Amino acid sequence: MAVDDALIGIAADNGSHASRIRLCEEARRFLTTPSNDLALICALAGMDPQAVIERMRKQIAEAPSPEELAGDRKGNRATKNKRKVAPPKPKDKPEPKLITHNGETLTLKEWSDRTGIGQPTLTNRMNAGWTVADALTIRPGQAKRRAGEALRAKIEADVAERQRRRRGPNRVLTYNGETLPLGEWATRTGLQAQTIAKRIKNGWPVERALMVGDGRCTE
Structure with a gap:
């Protein structure tokens, strides 16, 4: 799992010391960098991608370095060092986000109350690149089918690309x-x-x- 790889490292019996460092670094980049793949996974899981990124950045900052995690030679994953951190400073409450649809402007909560679609779901849809109209009108069942179709399309594209590469150079x-x-x-x-x-x-x-x-x- 990418979260485990990023925070507690790769098991010592999974590749060389250098490869364990590289895999840990790749997992950290994936979990802390906005991408279409991360947005799609979060949308399917009903999570806010930006919240996931911010949380992972904080946890990774408190975790041992990839080199430290890869130093475990006993076949077990390294244990995360506990560090004391100062309590977060209170932040100013952000202004509610306004969304305009069909000539009407409402806050996210107001649109959620009107449509019956939860605020986290609306936020996840917009962060995943949905249009405002789709985010506010597509029902959960339709959204699930849409996410499945997007995932299948990505898998098919990956398969087609691998087949193209196997066929040889584009000469x-x-x-x-x-x-x-x-x-x-x-x-x-x-x-x-x-x-x-x-x-x-x-x-x-x-x-x-x-x-x-x-x-x-x-x-």
Whole structure:
């Protein structure tokens, strides 16, 4: 879990000392830096991303450094050092946020009372990039489906990107008057994109580089 990795470190049996430091630092950056991924996760969990970021920044400031956490060589995660901190100074109460929709301007609480949608939910939606109209009108059931669709779309995009990378470099070859990316020729011929690229690099003509086992290029 990213919170555990950021605050108490990586278990000593999970990689080298340097990799444990790197993973701890990556977890801390993810939890303290605004991003679409963090906003999406917080929206699904019903949490305010900015509140999560502020809380994690405070806890990380009080936690041992990644180097200290990675120093545990006994197979157990390092124990967080307890430090005394001064009580926070009282802050001035912020002015209520005003939101305008359909020509009407109300506070967040007033919109929450009118729509029946909780204030934390409205805040999370807006922090996640929702339009004011969507945030104030989409019901919880619809929002859950929307979040699921967004997550599925992200996963599909990640899968497509990994497949594109596996197909090889984005180089194009022309054969028989047809120009296609190297990955497309690999799919068509059944050869590995790396094999075709290596043949071209070694000076093979295109028609020979695209030959399969029987000596012919698959059309």
